[in-house]
Amino acid sequence: MDWGLTVGILSALGWAVLDLQRKALTKRHPDPLTLAAIVPLLASFGALIYALIKGAPIGPPPPSLYTLMFWVVSLNIAANFLFLHSLTVGELSKVIPLLSLSPVVGAAGGFLLFGEELGVGVWLGIVLIAIGTFLLLFRKGDSGRKGVPSMLAVVVLWGGIPAIDKQIITGSEYGLEAYLVWSTALIGLPLLIERLIRRPQAVGIIFRRSPILLASLAPAAAAALGTQMESLIHLDVGVSEALKRAGVVVTVLAGGVLFSEPQAFARMPRILLVVAGACLVALSRSV
Numbered sequence: 001m002d003w004g005l006t007v008g009i010l011s012a013l014g015w016a017v018l019d020l021q022r023k024a025l026t027k028r029h030p031d032p033l034t035l036a037a038i039v040p041l042l043a044s045f046g047a048l049i050y051a052l053i054k055g056a057p058i059g060p061p062p063p064s065l066y067t068l069m070f071w072v073v074s075l076n077i078a079a080n081f082l083f084l085h086s087l088t089v090g091e092l093s094k095v096i097p098l099l100s101l102s103p104v105v106g107a108a109g110g111f112l113l114f115g116e117e118l119g120v121g122v123w124l125g126i127v128l129i130a131i132g133t134f135l136l137l138f139r140k141g142d143s144g145r146k147g148v149p150s151m152l153a154v155v156v157l158w159g160g161i162p163a164i165d166k167q168i169i170t171g172s173e174y175g176l177e178a179y180l181v182w183s184t185a186l187i188g189l190p191l192l193i194e195r196l197i198r199r200p201q202a203v204g205i206i207f208r209r210s211p212i213l214l215a216s217l218a219p220a221a222a223a224a225l226g227t228q229m230e231s232l233i234h235l236d237v238g239v240s241e242a243l244k245r246a247g248v249v250v251t252v253l254a255g256g257v258l259f260s261e262p263q264a265f266a267r268m269p270r271i272l273l274v275v276a277g278a279c280l281v282a283l284s285r286s287v
Contacts, residue, residue, distance in 0.1 A: 011230075042214060043184040103278055110166075127277070
């Protein structure tokens, strides 16, 4: 197995753990706007510690990247809030599998920005993802749609952002570690300032009530993002996204137990269809 696929699989596991942590946060603190401020800053802190240990440069982005950084930060602010809102109001096993649609958007972004072509295997994988998602959304006797619209918006946003990430980390000399530190900090800071002005007590409540969970989230978020960015260097955007989202099975199974969601196991055949499509995309497009 080459390094690109290895870090892609590690990214899938990292995101599975991170999704469970974020669901646990939304269960304790149903305040997606405050969490959308805190979580990126924890990721930035984790990335900063890693960069300092490694001795990597952590300077701010050069002016030539300001436009791309603006789009990364703006789109991520919206996506983070919508994602946490979806986890707050919806069932983990219902909304998280929808993220497996993101390789479709990622593949389109990779084609537009880098000319990454889509072969037969990729299209077949996309069809499996679409069918599995349709069956998941419209399962007989399962009428709950809470959180679904928000997560579908997240799919579009987070599916497209990795193409911009790749443009930054492969199209310039700006270091991956510095990019992680600054991009995540810039995503969280505007929301943190807003929270401190309008609801300063909300931030303090979360830190006082969940210190251990927040402490564990910093390295987990940095690891998930770091392996994702590393995979983008070695793999096509659609492949990286497909591998990342294949970890949804781990998320749903663990979430069904941890958060007492009995429907999680009934949904598993449809979720496996989605993941099979994501894996087919990955295997068809490894570089």
